[in-house]
Amino acid sequence: MEWDYDGPCMKTAVPGPRSMERLKQLGEIQNVDAINFFCNYEESRGNYLVDVDGNRMLDVYTQISSIPIGYNHPALHKLMADPNNLSTFVNRPALGILPPGNFADKLAESLLSVAPSGMTRVQTMACGSCSNENAYKLIPEIMWYRGCLATTHSKAIHKLDIPSLDWPIAPFPRLQYPLEEFTRDNAAEEARCLEEVEDLIMQWRQKGRPVAGIVVEPIQAEGGDNHASADFFKSLRNIARKHGCAFHVDEVQTGGGCTGKFWAHEHWGSDDPADIVSFSKKLLTGGYYHKTDLQGYRIFNTWMGDPSKNLFLVEVLNVIRRENLLEEVTRSGKALLQGLYALQEQYPGLLSRARGQGTFCAIDIRDDPTRSKILLKARDKGVLMGGCGERSIRFRPALIFKEYHVALFLNIFNDVLAEFK
Amino acid sequence: MEWDYDGPCMKTAVPGPRSMERLKQLGEIQNVDAINFFCNYEESRGNYLVDVDGNRMLDVYTQISSIPIGYNHPALHKLMADPNNLSTFVNRPALGILPPGNFADKLAESLLSVAPSGMTRVQTMACGSCSNENAYKLIPEIMWYRGCLATTHSKAIHKLDIPSLDWPIAPFPRLQYPLEEFTRDNAAEEARCLEEVEDLIMQWRQKGRPVAGIVVEPIQAEGGDNHASADFFKSLRNIARKHGCAFHVDEVQTGGGCTGKFWAHEHWGSDDPADIVSFSKKLLTGGYYHKTDLQGYRIFNTWMGDPSKNLFLVEVLNVIRRENLLEEVTRSGKALLQGLYALQEQYPGLLSRARGQGTFCAIDIRDDPTRSKILLKARDKGVLMGGCGERSIRFRPALIFKEYHVALFLNIFNDVLAEFK
Numbered sequence: 001m002e003w004d005y006d007g008p009c010m011k012t013a014v015p016g017p018r019s020m021e022r023l024k025q026l027g028e029i030q031n032v033d034a035i036n037f038f039c040n041y042e043e044s045r046g047n048y049l050v051d052v053d054g055n056r057m058l059d060v061y062t063q064i065s066s067i068p069i070g071y072n073h074p075a076l077h078k079l080m081a082d083p084n085n086l087s088t089f090v091n092r093p094a095l096g097i098l099p100p101g102n103f104a105d106k107l108a109e110s111l112l113s114v115a116p117s118g119m120t121r122v123q124t125m126a127c128g129s130c131s132n133e134n135a136y137k138l139i140p141e142i143m144w145y146r147g148c149l150a151t152t153h154s155k156a157i158h159k160l161d162i163p164s165l166d167w168p169i170a171p172f173p174r175l176q177y178p179l180e181e182f183t184r185d186n187a188a189e190e191a192r193c194l195e196e197v198e199d200l201i202m203q204w205r206q207k208g209r210p211v212a213g214i215v216v217e218p219i220q221a222e223g224g225d226n227h228a229s230a231d232f233f234k235s236l237r238n239i240a241r242k243h244g245c246a247f248h249v250d251e252v253q254t255g256g257g258c259t260g261k262f263w264a265h266e267h268w269g270s271d272d273p274a275d276i277v278s279f280s281k282k283l284l285t286g287g288y289y290h291k292t293d294l295q296g297y298r299i300f301n302t303w304m305g306d307p308s309k310n311l312f313l314v315e316v317l318n319v320i321r322r323e324n325l326l327e328e329v330t331r332s333g334k335a336l337l338q339g340l341y342a343l344q345e346q347y348p349g350l351l352s353r354a355r356g357q358g359t360f361c362a363i364d365i366r367d368d369p370t371r372s373k374i375l376l377k378a379r380d381k382g383v384l385m386g387g388c389g390e391r392s393i394r395f396r397p398a399l400i401f402k403e404y405h406v407a408l409f410l411n412i413f414n415d416v417l418a419e420f421k
Numbered sequence: 422m423e424w425d426y427d428g429p430c431m432k433t434a435v436p437g438p439r440s441m442e443r444l445k446q447l448g449e450i451q452n453v454d455a456i457n458f459f460c461n462y463e464e465s466r467g468n469y470l471v472d473v474d475g476n477r478m479l480d481v482y483t484q485i486s487s488i489p490i491g492y493n494h495p496a497l498h499k500l501m502a503d504p505n506n507l508s509t510f511v512n513r514p515a516l517g518i519l520p521p522g523n524f525a526d527k528l529a530e531s532l533l534s535v536a537p538s539g540m541t542r543v544q545t546m547a548c549g550s551c552s553n554e555n556a557y558k559l560i561p562e563i564m565w566y567r568g569c570l571a572t573t574h575s576k577a578i579h580k581l582d583i584p585s586l587d588w589p590i591a592p593f594p595r596l597q598y599p600l601e602e603f604t605r606d607n608a609a610e611e612a613r614c615l616e617e618v619e620d621l622i623m624q625w626r627q628k629g630r631p632v633a634g635i636v637v638e639p640i641q642a643e644g645g646d647n648h649a650s651a652d653f654f655k656s657l658r659n660i661a662r663k664h665g666c667a668f669h670v671d672e673v674q675t676g677g678g679c680t681g682k683f684w685a686h687e688h689w690g691s692d693d694p695a696d697i698v699s700f701s702k703k704l705l706t707g708g709y710y711h712k713t714d715l716q717g718y719r720i721f722n723t724w725m726g727d728p729s730k731n732l733f734l735v736e737v738l739n740v741i742r743r744e745n746l747l748e749e750v751t752r753s754g755k756a757l758l759q760g761l762y763a764l765q766e767q768y769p770g771l772l773s774r775a776r777g778q779g780t781f782c783a784i785d786i787r788d789d790p791t792r793s794k795i796l797l798k799a800r801d802k803g804v805l806m807g808g809c810g811e812r813s814i815r816f817r818p819a820l821i822f823k824e825y826h827v828a829l830f831l832n833i834f835n836d837v838l839a840e841f842k
Contacts, residue, residue: 018522026525029533030544034721038522041512042505052522063515064723076511080501084463089510089729090497091462092705094484101439101459101473104447112450123451126548129722281723284513286547300455301550302485302702308510 003074004046004400007408008382009056016053036379044071047398047405049384057379058409061386065396066281068256068316069325073400075315088308095124095304103307110313111287114262116249116277117270119289124305128252128280132215135278135288139213139246149200149245150215168200168211172220173228177355178341190232197236201243213246213276214239218264221253224389225362227355230268237273246294248276256282257320257399260330260358267357282399284316285309325399333358335403336395339410347417353392361395362388370420377416383409424495425467425821428829429803430477437474457800465492468819468826470805478800479830482807486817487702489677489737490746494821496736509729516545516725524728531734532708535683537670537698538691540710545726549673549701553636556699556709560634560667570621570666571636589621589632593641594649598776599762611653618657622664634667634697635660639685642674645810646783648776651689658694667715669697677703678741678820681751681779688778703820705737706730746820754779756824757816760831768838774813782816783809791841798837804830 015023015037022038043050047070049059059067069075079085093100100106111122125131149168173190176182201211216236220226240247254264256279265273275294280286285305320326333356340354340363353364365371368391375385375393388394397405436444436458443459464471468491470480480488490496500506514521521527532543546552570589594611597603622632637657641647661668675685677700686694696715701707706726741747754777761775761784774785786792789812796806796814809815818826 022520022522022525026520026528028541029525029528030542034517035520036518038524039514039519041514041521042508044508044512049519063513063519066515066723067512071512072508073511077507080507080510086498086501087463087465087493089501090494090733091465091488091492092484093460093462094487096455097457098460098470098484099443099447099456100462101443103459104443104450107447107450120449121451127546127551127722127724130548130551301548302487303548312511 003072004070005048005056008048008058008412010380010382011055012053014051014053014055014057014379016051016055018052022052036384041071046070046073047401055382057382057384058405058412059384060395060397060401060409061384062396062398064281064386065253065258066284067398068282068284069319070398070400073315073319075319076312079311079315085311088311092303092306092308094302095307096300100307106307106310106314110310110317111283111289113317115289116263116265116273118272118291119274119277120292122287122289124285124287124310126301126303126305127286128278129286130301131252131278131280131286131288132250135248135276135290136213136215138276138288138290138294139248149197149204149211149213168204170197170200172216172223172226173232175227177227177353179227179229179355186229187231190228190235194232194235194239197239198243201239201245211243211245213248215248215250217250217252218254218267219259219357219360221394222388224392225355225360225394226389227357230270233265233268233273234270237268237270240275246275247273248278249274250278252278252280252286254360255279257326257329258282258358258360258396260326260333262320262326264357264360282316284313320399323400328402329358329399332397332401332403332406333361335406336361336409339406343410343414343417346414347421350417350420356395359395359397359401362392365391365393366420367391374416374420377419378413381412381416383412383416424493425491426469426477429469429479429833431801431803432476433474435472435474435476435478435800437472437476439473443473457805462492467491467494468822476803478803478805479826479833480805481816481818481822481830482805483817483819485702485807486674486679487705488819489703489705490740491819491821494736494740496740497733500732500736506732509732513724513727513729515723516728517721517723521728527728527731527735531731531738532704532710534738536710537684537686537694539693539695539712540698541713543708543710545706545708545731547722547724547726548707549699550707551722552673552699552701552707552709553671556669556697556711557634557636559697559709559711559715560669570618570625570632570634589625591618591621593637593644593647594653596648598648598774600648600650600776607650608652611649611656615653615656615660618660619664622660622666632664632666634669636669636671638671638673639675639688640680640778640781642815643809645813646776646781646815647810648778651691654686654689654694655691658691661696667696668694669699670695671699673699673701673707675781676700678747678750679703679779679781679817681747681754683741683747685778685781703737705734741820744821749823750779750820753818753822753824753827754782756827757782757830760827764831764835764838767835768842771838771841777816780816780818780822783813785810786812786814787841788812795837795841798840799834802833802837804833804837 019037038052040050048056050056173193175186204211249265276290278288337356344351344354350366371391440458459473461471469477471477594614596607625632670686697711699709758777765772765775792812
C-alpha cells in the first residue's frame, strides 16, 4: 500500500488553531456540538486522516465506519478519471421512474454480487435511516397496525421527545467476555432473552396487535457493541419463523466486511438467515435486500439512492476481492482483539470486556469521564477512535487496516493507558 | 444554449424494445411498477432526455423536478474536470463530526447565498424526507407530545398502513382558477380554511396537546398543485405567531427557482415568512434553513448530506445568476400559462383549472383515465410530463426551459389534445 502514510504525525493539539477558527465560522451556520475537528480530505490517504492543521492521525473510526477502503484509494480516483462515468455524477436520476440503462447491470456488479444468502432483490435508498424505515414498510399484513419487535436501540439523546413507534422492545443479551470463558452463563442469559421475546410476542397477540416483524443488529452497535452467539440469532430467527414474523437483520453498521465476513450474519452459519437485510455506511449507499415474497410497492421517493455511489461500490468490491481484504480483516481483527485482551490484563481496573469480531472491536473503560480523556489523549498522540454505549470505546478501522497498523495502534494506545493507571 | 438539442426525435414507441428488455431485467431485482422507461443519460442534453432506444424527449418533468439546469450542463462537467474537486467525491465525510476544511465556505457559496429572508442557519440532509423529518425535530418544547399542524398531503398509497403522526390536518384552500377571476370566492374559501386552522389549534390546546408547529407548502404539490394567495400565507404565518407555533415552509418541490423566484414563499412579500424552510430536489441535497433561536442539538446521522452535492450547487447557482434564469422562468412561465389558458378555452370539456407560478404549472384533465392516455400519447410524440393529484398534469421543466421550448411544447400538446376532443 504505497499510497498509505507510514505513521501518525502530529503538529498541534487537536483541534488545532485552524480547526478552531473553522469551528467558530461553522458555528454561525449550524450546530457544531458534535464536531471533532476539520479535515483535509485531499491530503488524507489510506488509514490516515489529515486535519486542517496538518496533523495526520491513524483513523480507527473511519467516519463512523463508513470509509471502506481508506481515504483517496487510487481505484476510486481512477474511476473518476474515466470520462464515461462523469454523466452518472452530473445527472442524478429519479431511480424509481427513470433509471439509467445500465442500472440493473450496476446493481448486479455491486450490491447483488454480495447479496446475503437467499436474497434476490435489493432496493437502494439515500441514507441509513431511510433504509431501515423503508424496509419496515416491506413487512406485510399492515404491519403498522401490528407491532414490530426490536432488539436494538440508538443513542438516547437523539430519541428524546421523539415518539417511538409503538413497538415492543426486547432485551439484547448482556454477555460476559471473553465469550469462550463464560459459555454457560452467557447461554443462560441468551435463553432468558429469547424467552422474553416469545413472551412479548404472546402478550402483543393477546392485545390484538400481533408482532409482524423482528429487527435485530448482529452486533448491537450504538448500544455499546453487544455481541450474541450464532445460536442466539438462529433461535431468534426460528422464533420469528414459528410466529410468522418477518426477520429483519440491520447490517447498517456491521455490513461491508469489517467482521471478517461481508455480512456479520454470515457468522451464524445459517442458510436462511433473514427476510430483510438493511445496509448503509461501508456500502456507500443505503438500502435493503429482501426475499422475493416481500414486495415493496409502497416504497417511493424522488431519488431512491444515487447511481454514482453504486459506481464507487463496484470498485470497492473489486478492491476487497483483489486484495483479499476479508482475510486481512480476520487477521488484523485477531491481532487487535489479542492486543486488547493483553491490555486489559495489564490495566485491570481501567479496562474490561474486550470483545470483537474481525476488526469490529470494542473495550469498556472504567467510567465515562475516563473514556473521554482517553479518547482525547489518544487523538493528541495521533489515533482517532470513537465511543459507543455508556463507557465503551469502539474500533471501526477501514478494511485496509493491516496487522502492522494494529501493532502501531496498540503501542500508542498502551502509552495513553499508562497515563491512567 | 448550443449544447441543447433542437427538438424531440422519436424512433420507437415508449417504452421501446430496449427499455422493455431492461424492465424485465430490473424486475428480477426490484419493484418496477413506477418505471417509465430507461434512460441514456450520457446522450441527454439540456431540456432533452434521451432513452435507451434513442428516443429524444422534451423533458417537462425533469426527474420529478430535480434537474435544475438541464442534463449534462457544461458547467457541471467542467467542475468534474477540475482535479481539486475529486477528493470531495471520493471521500464522503461524516459531516456532523469531521467536516472538510472548506465546508462553511462551500455552504456560504451555495445554500447560504440563497438563504430565505431571516434565515441564518442551514443543515444539510441526504434526502427530502429526512429534511422534513429532521426539521420537525427543531420545533421546540417537546413538539412530539404536542401536535404539528399540516396543510399538506402526499399520495395516499405511500401512506397506506403507515401510522401518520398524530397531527391535526387542516384543509388547504381549494381555489377556482384563474385566480384573478374568482378573487371574491377564493378569499372566502381561504378565510374558511384559516378559521379552521385556528379552530384546530384551540381544540388541540383544550385536549392538552397544544400545536407546536404548522407545516405548509407554498404550492401544495403532490396533492394536485393547489395554489393559495399571498394573503392566505401571511395570515397563516400570523396565526402561527399568535399561537406560538413554529412556522415551517416546505419548499422541497417549490424551491430552487421554478416559480420565478428562488423560493416560492418570496412571492408572499413578507420580511419574516417562516421559522423553518426545508428543501431538496433542485437544491441537489436535502436540508433545511432555520432561524437562530431554533437550535437542533438532536439532529444527527452518519452522513448528514454530501459535500459533493454542494459543489454542484455552487455551479448551478452561478449558472442561474449568469444566465438570469429566474427572469427566463418568469417569461417562459407566463407563455406557458397563457398557452394553457388558450388550450382550455379551445378544449373546454377536456381541460380546466390551468394554474401556475413561473413554470410550476398544472392543468386538470377530464378524468384520470384520459389523463393517463394524454400523458402516454404526449410521450410518444416526444414530450415528457407528470401527473399529480387526482386528475392534474403538472409541468416541472428545468430552469433553462425557454419561450421557444414553451412554443414547441404547446404545439405538440395541442396535437395530442386534438385526438381527445
